[in-house]
Amino acid sequence: MPLPESPRTICILRLSALGDVCNLVPAVRAIQRRHPQASITWVIGKAEYLLLQGLEGVEFIVYDKASGVKGLLELRRSLNERCFDVLLLMQVALRASALSLAIRARTRLGFDRKRAKDFQWLVTNHHIPESANGHVLDGFLDFARMLGARDLSLRWNIPIPPEEREKAQLLVPENTPYIVLSPCSTQRTRNFRNWSAQGYAEVIRHIAQQYGIATILTGGRTSTELQYGEQISLLTPDTTVNAIGGTSLKTLLALIGGAVAVIAPDSGPMHMATAMGTPAIGLYAGSNPLRTGPYLSQQWVVNRYPHAVRTYMGTSEDKLRWGQRVRHPHVMDIIKPIDVIEKFDTLMLTVKQNQ
Template sequence: MKHPLPDRPQHICVLRLSALGDVCNLVPTVRALQRQWPEARITWIVGKGEHSLLAGLSGVEFVVYDKSTGLAGMRALWRELSDTRFDLLLHMQQALRASVLSLGLKADLRVGYDKARAKDAQHWFTQRQLAPHPHAHVLDSYLDFARLLGVEDLSLTWDLPVPEAAVEEARGITGEAPYLLISPCANPRLRNFRNWSAEGYAAVIEHAWRQHGLTTVLTGGGSTQERELGERIRALCPPEVVTDVIGDTSLKGLLALIRDARAVIAPDSGPVHMANALGAPVVGLYATTNPDRAGPYLWRAFVVDRYPDAVRTYLHKSPADLPWGQRVRHPDAMSLIRAEDVIDRLEALLAQSESPIETESPDEA
């Protein structure tokens, strides 16, 4: 027997802690819920860094969980919400940590992924599951929660807040001149082979300067890996062409830099999805992950896609034979991307003056 869905939920909990790209892809679902039930309260339990990106999102109450605090942090969050009962808990993170966290929350109905998408046995922690959706993009998987609840308007809107202080931060870096923004590194996690070469980026930077008069701003986090890659890129370029602010911006400042860039280039990482959310033209560099599942949603036509080549070269299979979402964890996979591939997509992007689709419903795409 299926647990009934509420007709008009009064208080909805969204449980999605990380990561930056994922929370950007989730925002259209939150906007769809707000359109369907404008009087409902929405509480989003989110990670600390992700909150600094989303802070100020209209109509959303945030409860911040710092993953570094472990079980003590969970207990503190449970105490904070001990007097709160949700009509709906949308369990939107397929991770055991999030499932354990959900156990201390009070909710009339817990909704999660179908068994095929429920990693870490997430379906054991929910009462209703989504309908199967094979080969779904991450953004569409989030919208499946709205579909299950009967939400009618699934048009894509974000309206991420970019405060004036962030705009001033960005202008202090770029001035008024047009620029290309490159975020060269993905999250420096174990076996996360998503980074392209310094030589490749330098070739693209030189092309953008010579052909379009665009200087380049390098952005990213403050890890040693990211800073060292930025230094290698900068050493290969004339100094007047590159501004390196890797590790030196706030997340809101990064949003402002992305929003106002002439174009953005990055591997599968948060900035490609931030750009997508802001309507900023973006070239995603993909070889270890499938862009049909995790590419910048509205700009997938401009992705450099070497994922099929990587699957054949390093896994010796056809992409059709792999489980959906499987990564190619090989350190040489991104070397399949050539500078001329990126330049070609950049040229196509610069020739297009507007975002491909601002508010298209995924059901009409």
């Protein structure tokens, strides 16, 4: 069965994570430009919906990832009368493959055989072309290409309600430029992406002393993130605002939009910064930023992934599977404060030269 030339109904299945759904939005925009008559339905996770809620031209169906079989049956019932022209299965995970069976679609487009893990190959009937060594965002754009999109310019336009902008403004020190620093990545098993509180504090002190720029700490309400906030606050000047656990995702997006830069490990705020056009200084050692780094800020990334591969795996990155992570508890120790400071200083010099 060939791909439809003018699909009227399109369903996207991508539940998580925050960074990935940010990277997917440009593909949605490209599809909307190519098929303005099509209705787009997106099956998405709860937290991810809170970030993208109100996205123009998209109907969201929220799936609770903790709901298991019950949630799958509820999704099937909610979509019982609908059959989409195209399903875009844009997540490689066993849960997503199983969940896709609750969605009726004539055309089921998934990843190429090399990337179609967790049985995705069995639940799709069309596949994007194989692509070596690409960024996650480029992989999503391949879905838009398969639907005939040619204008692949990067656009996000994620809406932020006025009240969320007002909440963000209340956190900003008066008449003071600021950076957003989100110190922690998602807590998962063997997910060694967090840098040290002491390292962050040294960078924050430098930025305050050299540029008079304040720092707003952001993050979730987990015990790890709250502890980071307390430790960094004790080690940094009065220009640090600890907002960890105190913002919604829309408020965070507004904060990022007004920031001089974002500093964070491999995590959602990196890609939220890209969406808002804010420079992102990513701290990468265990994961390859060429695959998962901030798409428009690769020049500002502290990339110690090649060093980590040599140190902890005894090989070179070209010998590894693309995107393979270095899972060692001390991998982020390779990054030193001076590495981050030098990137920030270069960014500030570049901004000054372009003014």
